[in-house]
Amino acid sequence: MLKIAKxxxxxxxxxxxxxxxxxxxxxxxxxxxxLESDPSKSLVSLMSVIMIxxxxxxxxxxxxxxxxxxxxxxxxxxxxxxRNSILLGEYFxxxxxxxxxxxxxxxxxxxYYAPTATGFVLLLSGIAxxxxxxxxxxxxSVVTRDKAKGIGVALxxxxxxxxxxxxxxxxxxxxxxDYPLDKAVIGMASLNPIxxxxxxxxxxxxxxxxxxxxxxxxxxxxxxxxxxxxTIGVMLLWILLPLLASVRIFRKKNL
Amino acid sequence: xxxxxxxxxxxxxxxxxxxxxxxxxxxxAVIIIGPxxxxxxxxxxxxxxxVVADKGEVIFNGKNIVNDFHYRxxxxxxxxxxxxxxxxxxxxxxxxxxxxxxxxxxxxxxxLHQYDLPSMYGKSMRTLSGGTRQKVSxxxxxxxxxxxxxxxxxxxxxxxxxxxxxxxxxxxSKQEGRLILVTSHIMSEVEEMGDKLMxxxxxxxxxxxxxxxxxxxxxxxxxxxAIAKIMxxxxxx
Numbered sequence: 001m002l003k004i005a006k007x008x009x010x011x012x013x014x015x016x017x018x019x020x021x022x023x024x025x026x027x028x029x030x031x032x033x034x035l036e037s038d039p040s041k042s043l044v045s046l047m048s049v050i051m052i053x054x055x056x057x058x059x060x061x062x063x064x065x066x067x068x069x070x071x072x073x074x075x076x077x078x079x080x081x082x083r084n085s086i087l088l089g090e091y092f093x094x095x096x097x098x099x100x101x102x103x104x105x106x107x108x109x110x111x112y113y114a115p116t117a118t119g120f121v122l123l124l125s126g127i128a129x130x131x132x133x134x135x136x137x138x139x140x141s142v143v144t145r146d147k148a149k150g151i152g153v154a155l156x157x158x159x160x161x162x163x164x165x166x167x168x169x170x171x172x173x174x175x176x177x178d179y180p181l182d183k184a185v186i187g188m189a190s191l192n193p194i195x196x197x198x199x200x201x202x203x204x205x206x207x208x209x210x211x212x213x214x215x216x217x218x219x220x221x222x223x224x225x226x227x228x229x230x231t232i233g234v235m236l237l238w239i240l241l242p243l244l245a246s247v248r249i250f251r252k253k254n255l
Numbered sequence: 256x257x258x259x260x261x262x263x264x265x266x267x268x269x270x271x272x273x274x275x276x277x278x279x280x281x282x283x284a285v286i287i288i289g290p291x292x293x294x295x296x297x298x299x300x301x302x303x304x305x306v307v308a309d310k311g312e313v314i315f316n317g318k319n320i321v322n323d324f325h326y327r328x329x330x331x332x333x334x335x336x337x338x339x340x341x342x343x344x345x346x347x348x349x350x351x352x353x354x355x356x357x358x359x360x361x362x363x364x365x366x367l368h369q370y371d372l373p374s375m376y377g378k379s380m381r382t383l384s385g386g387t388r389q390k391v392s393x394x395x396x397x398x399x400x401x402x403x404x405x406x407x408x409x410x411x412x413x414x415x416x417x418x419x420x421x422x423x424x425x426x427x428s429k430q431e432g433r434l435i436l437v438t439s440h441i442m443s444e445v446e447e448m449g450d451k452l453m454x455x456x457x458x459x460x461x462x463x464x465x466x467x468x469x470x471x472x473x474x475x476x477x478x479x480x481a482i483a484k485i486m487x488x489x490x491x492x
Binding site for chain 2: 003004007011014015069070071072074075076077078079080081083252253254255
């Protein structure tokens with residue numbers, strides 16, 4: 001499995017897309033930190049950018065990579081290598097590359113300008129989002145055979161989690177605003193990895209005005225530290241469940 | 256060596272394999288013939304575990320291949336269309352396969368050298384012609400001294416010289432006691448290499464006989480004619 005991951009990483013490094021992504025993140029992070037004299041404010045702006053870009057790039061890059069590696073996968077399934085190691089090897093190769101891109105592109109600026117707990121949590125949440133969207137991308141890729149369809153499904157997922165979902169939550173809140181919705185809101189936030197990533201950071205920042213309804217309810221309901229543990233736990237599920245589902249499907253897939 | 260029992264496979268509504276039963280023995284070259292779309296490649300891919308059968312089983316050396324992958328270390332597979340990571344070079348592919356199969360020493364590089372591939376190690380796969388790709392596939396299939404060779408239309412796309420080299424290698428491997436499974440459309444090739452002939456038609460085995468048996472039963476001397484005669488008889492029966 002690690003051997004396969006190694007070849008995947010080599011392959012990705014040659015493709016230059018990852019380098020462009022890293023440079024792009026570097027550029028954004030440095031300019032956001034440079035524009036603002038208070039680094040904790042820059043962290044909040046950086047968070048908004050990361051919550052959009054990291055999931056989008058992770059899911060699209062992973063899906064296209066999977067389809068482009070189809071030949072490699074075909075070659076591997078005829079070898080004495082288990083299907084599990086093939087898929088997990090591909091996943092780790094892609095995930096590690098994306099995480100390294102994030103660590104360089106966002107980690108270095110944070111370490112330089114804002115080496116605080118908040119900065120660290122922002123990075124952690126970025127990593128979790130990368131892993132979970134890569135995992136969703138693999139799920140999209142194993143359920144569809146056609147490349148265009150697979151990328152379409154991946155894009156839809158991103159669009160759903162970053163745009164449609166919030167609108168749905170707002171609609172629910174609006175429609176049922178006569179009822180106590182605290183618990184429902186927590187449940188709804190758990191159903192969206194991007195929301196979870198945002199909450200992770202907001203729990204760390206003490207600006208209640210920025211936390212929004214969900215964040216405030218969260219803090220009140222769980223308290224800071226348990227809230228963090230719960231969020232990380234659910235985030236792990238968002239990484240593991242789609243990945244396990246894709247392994248199961250891939251084991252029975254005809255190539 | 257390999258036994259397939261009651262193999263069934265459908266892709267959607269299309270039934271590709273309908274209850275296929277066969278036994279393949281070591282030291283033999285079995286040629287699978289049949290029209291396009293008759294299930295030859297699906298049968299091969301099922302044996303390789305690339306396609307998962309709906310029903311039935313494949314027994315390799317006495318063991319069911321379901322959920323197993325170790326048995327594939329004894330198989331060398333040459334696909335009909337060799338597809339490789341496009342941005343890798345020939346040399347990188349060869350060393351990667353050795354690395355992935357953890358088999359670095361004592362490899363069979365005869366074909367690799369006969370095809371003069373080492374001189375092209377620096378060429379990237381994207382730039383290769385179809386024939387050169389086939390040469391790479393063939394050399395990789397034989398590289399690890401496999402006990403079973405599965406070759407899907409091996410000579411299609413090879414120039415006459417290259418296909419003679421491959422046929423000689425196949426005959427040699429057969430004499431070394433390996434099992435060779437080949438699909439082909441070329442009758443002369445079937446006659447040159449084959450011991451047994453399997454005719455697959457619409458997902459069923461129409462006949463599976465040794466070549467002398469076929470000739471004797473039909474009274475024909477030429478294989479092509481013998482097959483044609485059997486087909487006609489089946490049609491009228």
